[in-house]
Amino acid sequence: MKIIAFGASTSSTSINKTLAAYTANLVPDADVEVLDLQDFTSPLFSEDMEKEIGTSEAAQRWLAKMGRADAIVVSFAEHNGTYTAAYKNLFDWATRIERNVFQNKPVVYLATSPGPGGAQNVLNTAVNSAPYFAADLKASLSIPSFYDVFDVDSNQFKEAELAQKLVQVASSLTQS
Numbered sequence: 001m002k003i004i005a006f007g008a009s010t011s012s013t014s015i016n017k018t019l020a021a022y023t024a025n026l027v028p029d030a031d032v033e034v035l036d037l038q039d040f041t042s043p044l045f046s047e048d049m050e051k052e053i054g055t056s057e058a059a060q061r062w063l064a065k066m067g068r069a070d071a072i073v074v075s076f077a078e079h080n081g082t083y084t085a086a087y088k089n090l091f092d093w094a095t096r097i098e099r100n101v102f103q104n105k106p107v108v109y110l111a112t113s114p115g116p117g118g119a120q121n122v123l124n125t126a127v128n129s130a131p132y133f134a135a136d137l138k139a140s141l142s143i144p145s146f147y148d149v150f151d152v153d154s155n156q157f158k159e160a161e162l163a164q165k166l167v168q169v170a171s172s173l174t175q176s
């Protein structure tokens with residue numbers, strides 16, 4: 001199973017990228033490709049910019065990557081209660097090429113933040129809009145207080161219970 005995983009963030013130290021990669025790698029026999037959204041930056045979307053440049057080649061590449069995958073793991077970073085500007089920008093460009101951004105693939109939506117909110121707001125937004133963008137949403141989970149529960153050095157959850165929850169989330173991608 002070919003899995004594309006990414007954090008919806010362009011931070012070089014993205015905890016959401018870490019979480020997405022961790023979770024995708026829990027899928028047995030998965031061939032995981034972790035995307036860095038820094039490799040998909042586009043000009044700031046506007047209809048004027050669209051008239052000027054036509055489309056975003058980065059959004060085209062991003063859509064093509066997902067199109068070749070069997071499943072997708074996204075972990076959403078939350079900025080002021082919603083998507084990071086970088087992700088929203090890439091997403092907006094992508095929807096102008098193909099509204100079905102997730103192309104009916106099995107998808108897991110995660111979200112985490114260092115604080116107790118766990119980026120639950122942006123996760124709710126993503127979950128509620130999943131059907132409009134052809135995400136076959138299999139599971140979603142917010143992880144609050146990331147640095148308290150995850151040991152970044154060993155790339156492991158500190159509590160067995162949370163680790164087990166992530167195993168279940170990952171296995172949802174293999175269930176029809």
Ligand SMILES: Cc1cc2nc3c(=O)[nH]c(=O)nc-3n(C[C@H](O)[C@H](O)[C@H](O)COP(=O)(O)O)c2cc1C
Pocket residue numbers: 007009010011013014015016017076077078079080081082112113114115117118119120
């Ligand atoms: C501009 C800005 C706004 C933020 N707003 C929120 C927020 O609304 N909720 C939240 O849980 N964390 C918020 N944070 C903290 C982020 O969760 C934290 O920076 C996290 O590391 C972002 O995820 P990432 O590491 O994957 O980029 C904000 C951070 C920044 C820089």
